[in-house]
Amino acid sequence: MRADHYDSVARSYARQNESGLFNAHYNQPALVRLAGDVRGVGCSTPAAGPGP
Numbered sequence: 001m002r003a004d005h006y007d008s009v010a011r012s013y014a015r016q017n018e019s020g021l022f023n024a025h026y027n028q029p030a031l032v033r034l035a036g037d038v039r040g041v042g043c044s045t046p047a048a049g050p051g052p
Contacts, residue, residue, distance in 0.1 A: 017023045
């Protein structure tokens, strides 16, 4: 896959995750509850998210 193809897929994925019902009402709230209070905690999320 060429980089410009990936960028197109990444933009589409990001738009869906920002507005999709599953992410907004199930996945994101569940992850926030699971993580708890993370103020002051450093973390790394390699390969997570839509891309650049």
